[in-house]
Amino acid sequence: MSVTKDKSNGTWMVQFYQTDIQGKRKHRKKRGFKTKREAKEWERVHCGAVPINDILFQEFVNIYFEDKKYELKERSISTKKHMINKHILPYFGKKKLSEVTSPDIIAWQNMMREKDYEDTYLRTIRNQLTALYTHAVKFYHLPTNPSTMVAKMGKTDAKGIEFWTLDEYNEFLSHIDPATRHFTIFEILFWTGMRVGELLALTKEDIDLNKNQIRVNKTYHREHKTDIITTPKSDSSYRVIDIPVFLSEELSSYMDKIYDLREDQRLFPVVAEAIQHKLQREIKKWGLKYIHVHCLRHSCAAYLISQDVPPIVIKERLGHKDIRITLNTYGHLYPNRQREVADLLDRNVSMMDRQFQRKDVD
Numbered sequence: 001m002s003v004t005k006d007k008s009n010g011t012w013m014v015q016f017y018q019t020d021i022q023g024k025r026k027h028r029k030k031r032g033f034k035t036k037r038e039a040k041e042w043e044r045v046h047c048g049a050v051p052i053n054d055i056l057f058q059e060f061v062n063i064y065f066e067d068k069k070y071e072l073k074e075r076s077i078s079t080k081k082h083m084i085n086k087h088i089l090p091y092f093g094k095k096k097l098s099e100v101t102s103p104d105i106i107a108w109q110n111m112m113r114e115k116d117y118e119d120t121y122l123r124t125i126r127n128q129l130t131a132l133y134t135h136a137v138k139f140y141h142l143p144t145n146p147s148t149m150v151a152k153m154g155k156t157d158a159k160g161i162e163f164w165t166l167d168e169y170n171e172f173l174s175h176i177d178p179a180t181r182h183f184t185i186f187e188i189l190f191w192t193g194m195r196v197g198e199l200l201a202l203t204k205e206d207i208d209l210n211k212n213q214i215r216v217n218k219t220y221h222r223e224h225k226t227d228i229i230t231t232p233k234s235d236s237s238y239r240v241i242d243i244p245v246f247l248s249e250e251l252s253s254y255m256d257k258i259y260d261l262r263e264d265q266r267l268f269p270v271v272a273e274a275i276q277h278k279l280q281r282e283i284k285k286w287g288l289k290y291i292h293v294h295c296l297r298h299s300c301a302a303y304l305i306s307q308d309v310p311p312i313v314i315k316e317r318l319g320h321k322d323i324r325i326t327l328n329t330y331g332h333l334y335p336n337r338q339r340e341v342a343d344l345l346d347r348n349v350s351m352m353d354r355q356f357q358r359k360d361v362d
Contacts, residue, residue, distance in 0.1 A: 012039035058093035122154030193300030
C-alpha cells in the first residue's frame, strides 16, 4: 500500500493490492485527493481496515457508488450524487455512519421542509438517504437503520401535477410553425407521452410509417458537452407505440426535409434544455398556462384518462415499470364513479322490488 503525491497538480494518490472474492490479487488505484489525510482515510476504508461502525458517512457514500457503478445507469448515478452532495452530505457527511440517530433525521427533514421544495422532490431526496442505509445494513452489516423509525417526508404521488387539456395544447400548437422541428417534437410528446430523452434518441429506423408505429429502445442525454445514448430507463420502457395517422404523416413530412437522412441518425439533434426554452418562450409570449416540457407526458396521460382509456393501457403506452406508478401518478384524475354505482344499485333494487310485487299479486 502506498500514498503518494502527484507533483504535477499537487493531489494525492492511493494504490494497493486487494484479494477479490475469487482469491485473485487486484491492483486498485484512486487519484485526486486534496490532502494526504483524505487519501489515507480512503485507503483504510477500502482495504477493509475500518469497521462499519467507524466509517464516516461521506466515506460510505463513496463505497455505495463504487458498489453501484455497474448496477445504475450513468445518468442515475449523476442525479443521485447531485442530491446527496447538495442535501445530505452537508448535514451528515462528517458524522460516523453509525452515529446518525433517528432524531438527527427528523431534524434534517424539518430543515429540508423549510426550503419549500415540492413534496415529490422531498420524497426523492429522502429516498437517497434510505438507499444508503439499506445498503449499509444489507451488505455491510450495520447493526441498525435509523431511517426506519422516521416517517418519510414528502409524497410519492404527484396530485399537484401540471398538464394541458387538449384545448390548451391546441392553443399552444397554433403558435408553432408546422414547418419547424419543434412542431413535430411537441406533437410526438403530447400524443405519445414519450419521455424527452426517448424522443431525442429516436432515429429513422425507429419509425415505421407503414404500420404507424414508433419503437422506443434507447434514451439520450448530454453530459459534460458529450452526447450520450443509453438503454431506456427500465425494461418496461422498451415498447412500440402505435400513433395516429396524422402524426405519422407529420413525421413523414419532417423526415423528408432532412437531406440524406441516415437510418441511425438522430431525428432531433438538440438537447432537452433547448426544447424547454422554446416551450417557455412561447408560453410567455402568448400568456399561456405554465407547464414544464415533461408535463406534456402528463398531458398525454390526462387526455387518455378523459377518454376512459384503462390504466393498464396508459401504463404500457408510457412505459411505466409498474401499474402502481401509473395509479399513484394519475389515479386522482380518474372520475369518481361512486354516483354511478349508487344509481346502478337503485335500479337493481327497484327491479327486484317490482318482481316481488308481481309475486305478491299472483
